[in-house]
Amino acid sequence: MTERIHLFDTTLRDGAQTSGVDFTLDDKIRIARMLDDFGIDYVEGGYPGANPTDTAFFEEKRTRRARFTAFGMTKRAGVSVSNDPGLAAVLDAAVDACCFVAKAWDYHVHVALGCTLEENLESVRLTVEAARARGHEVLIDCEHFFDGFKGNPEHALAVARTAHAAGARWIVLCDTNGGTLPHEIEAIVAAVARDVPGDRLGIHAHDDTGQAVANSLAAVRAGVRQIQGTLNGIGERCGNANLVTIIATLALKPEFSDRFVTGVTPEKLGELTHVSRAFDDILNRSPNRHAPYVGANAFATKAGIHASALVKDPRTYEHVPPETVGNRRRVLVSDQAGKSNLLSELARFGITVDRADPRLDRLLGEVKDREARGFSYEAADASLELLARRTLGTVPRYFEVQSFRVMVERRFNELGELVTQSEATVKVKIGDQLMLSAAEGNGPVNALDAALRKDLGPYQSAIDDLVLVDFKVRILNGGTGATTRVLIESRDGAKNHWTTIGVSENIIDASFQALMDAVVYKLVKSGVTAVA
Numbered sequence: 278m279t280e281r282i283h284l285f286d287t288t289l290r291d292g293a294q295t296s297g298v299d300f301t302l303d304d305k306i307r308i309a310r311m312l313d314d315f316g317i318d319y320v321e322g323g324y325p326g327a328n329p330t331d332t333a334f335f336e337e338k339r340t341r342r343a344r345f346t347a348f349g350m351t352k353r354a355g356v357s358v359s360n361d362p363g364l365a366a367v368l369d370a371a372v373d374a375c376c377f378v379a380k381a382w383d384y385h386v387h388v389a390l391g392c393t394l395e396e397n398l399e400s401v402r403l404t405v406e407a408a409r410a411r412g413h414e415v416l417i418d419c420e421h422f423f424d425g426f427k428g429n430p431e432h433a434l435a436v437a438r439t440a441h442a443a444g445a446r447w448i449v450l451c452d453t454n455g456g457t458l459p460h461e462i463e464a465i466v467a468a469v470a471r472d473v474p475g476d477r478l479g480i481h482a483h484d485d486t487g488q489a490v491a492n493s494l495a496a497v498r499a500g501v502r503q504i505q506g507t508l509n510g511i512g513e514r515c516g517n518a519n520l521v522t523i524i525a526t527l528a529l530k531p532e533f534s535d536r537f538v539t540g541v542t543p544e545k546l547g548e549l550t551h552v553s554r555a556f557d558d559i560l561n562r563s564p565n566r567h568a569p570y571v572g573a574n575a576f577a578t579k580a581g582i583h584a585s586a587l588v589k590d591p592r593t594y595e596h597v598p599p600e601t602v603g604n605r606r607r608v609l610v611s612d613q614a615g616k617s618n619l620l621s622e623l624a625r626f627g628i629t630v631d632r633a634d635p636r637l638d639r640l641l642g643e644v645k646d647r648e649a650r651g652f653s654y655e656a657a658d659a660s661l662e663l664l665a666r667r668t669l670g671t672v673p674r675y676f677e678v679q680s681f682r683v684m685v686e687r688r689f690n691e692l693g694e695l696v697t698q699s700e701a702t703v704k705v706k707i708g709d710q711l712m713l714s715a716a717e718g719n720g721p722v723n724a725l726d727a728a729l730r731k732d733l734g735p736y737q738s739a740i741d742d743l744v745l746v747d748f749k750v751r752i753l754n755g756g757t758g759a760t761t762r763v764l765i766e767s768r769d770g771a772k773n774h775w776t777t778i779g780v781s782e783n784i785i786d787a788s789f790q791a792l793m794d795a796v797v798y799k800l801v802k803s804g805v806t807a808v809a
């Protein structure tokens with residue numbers, strides 16, 4: 278017999294308190310829809326009346342299945358419910374539920390609210406009753422509950438009891454400053470659960486000691502049945518409990534999955550990686566590669582000894598199968614690799630080689646030599662595939678760049694304005710034919726790229742849709758004579774993406790190597806044959 282854990286998402290409310298995050302109305306609508314479809318039980322959309330975006334967001338209900346929830350604070354002391362405009366905006370919102378923050382730490386009642394403990398309890402009671410009278414489900418976020426419990430357990434408990442007695446569906450224990458540790462959470466929740474049943478209790482944890490997820494799970498062990506958190510753990514200061522990690526843990530770790538279910542079905546769990554990355558896309562930020570379960574590195578193996586066991590049975594180095602959360606296994610090839618890494622990557626490229634084939638040793642040696650010179654193939658799998666195919670002798674000799682020249686000019690024009698201009702010429706031999714292309718660009722690499730791709734004769738139509746989408750430069754050791762590593766990401770019309778690499782003491786030459794690999798990779802993948 279499994280019990281239900283209710284998932285409460287506060288990405289659009291506490292997440293909006295993250296430094297650097299600023300949701301538009303359209304962002305909020307898209308995120309609410311995504312959470313709703315995914316199986317989240319409560320979507321807290323923000324604070325109606327606090328700003329124009331949130332007020333507009335709450336003009337209509339934005340979820341189909343999830344309980345659409347407005348956040349607000351309890352009635353101010355000294356004013357009646359009907360005379361509190363902040364409260365009215367929350368009660369008037371088009372929602373299923375209202376979540377009110379109440380002070381649970383006596384110190385805060387005195388310092389921040391400046392009222393008596395009795396007045397605080399009365400605000401909680403009257404606010405819950407008013408929201409219930411309007412037909413809303415009510416949640417009380419007991420702010421600073423754990424710090425309050427340590428300072429004055431009677432008052433903290435009185436807030437929880439008052440909310441419960443007034444008819445709040447959920448009494449949520451908040452670790453507002455995020456400094457409480459898992460064993461403290463477990464002990465305090467267990468004490469509260471003697472007064473208020475666990476199936477009416479929630480946890481809202483912040484990550485200031487890096488333990489918001491652990492604290493949320495400790496609270497579940499002690500009895501709570503609602504977890505509040507955010508997508509990818511965004512939130513004020515160090516963030517909130519990461520719901521992405523929590524959802525996967527509840528579903529995949531027997532201690533929890535044997536006892537509990539959430540509204541996220543196993544099929545939806547398979548979309549977890551997509552949801553996490555789609556959210557980063559909306560925020561316009563790069564996904565955290567090291568994120569548990571969903572990061573690009575969460576199931577990446579670099580060490581040769583690990584790879585050799587992994588290909589025998591993935592369970593040797595994976596705590597759960599990556600597919601369960603929509604992620605994938607990656608076996609990296611680098612200076613830490615052995616033949617197992619290489620065979621696994623070659624198989625992904627569709628290349629079959631016998632483990633005893635001497636070319637495999639040659640390729641592994643070549644990879645390690647190049648890595649020692651500054652190449653990094655784990656980030657450039659197109660260049661790795663070309664290196665492998667070249668070692669195996671399967672890359673056609675499409676063309677030969679005989680020479681290139683790049684000129685950078687920086688001058689003041691007749692109007693006295695500063696102008697920078699770059700021009701490149703490339704001499705290419707295709708079969709017996711010698712071709713010369715010249716192009717201008719806003720920088721030397723741009724000009725070189727344009728010249729290289731301007732006229733590749735018989736191959737031109739195969740590379741017409743090739744676009745350079747990203748260009749990264751890293752200086753590997755200091756000073757102007759340092760080695761430079763260039764990574765270039767390319768895309769084609771069919772939305773294939775690939776990354777190539779170049780390393781040289783000269784940044785233009787490093788860029789040229791990466792550009793050449795990008796072009797040759799595209800020709801190989803398009804099945805183009807070399808002209809005689």
Ligand SMILES: CC(=O)SCCNC(=O)CCNC(=O)[C@H](O)C(C)(C)COP(=O)(O)OP(=O)(O)OC[C@H]1O[C@@H](n2cnc3c(N)ncnc32)[C@H](O)[C@@H]1OP(=O)(O)O
Nearest residue numbers: 324326327328350351352353354378379380389390420453
């Ligand atoms: C722990 C949390 O994350 S709680 C959520 C915090 N989130 C936010 O604050 C974001 C949205 N907030 C806002 O836009 C604004 O703060 C508003 C619109 C809510 C209020 O703005 P203002 O009226 O200008 O008040 P201001 O922000 O300066 O101060 C907050 C007031 O709420 C009072 N207050 C704080 N918590 C509570 C509570 N639980 N119950 C009742 N009153 C409260 C404070 O005492 C203070 O009152 P005061 O102005 O009489 O000193």
Ligand SMILES: CC(=O)C(=O)O
Nearest residue numbers: 378418420421451453
């Ligand atoms: C309510 C809330 O966000 C907190 O106490 O942290």
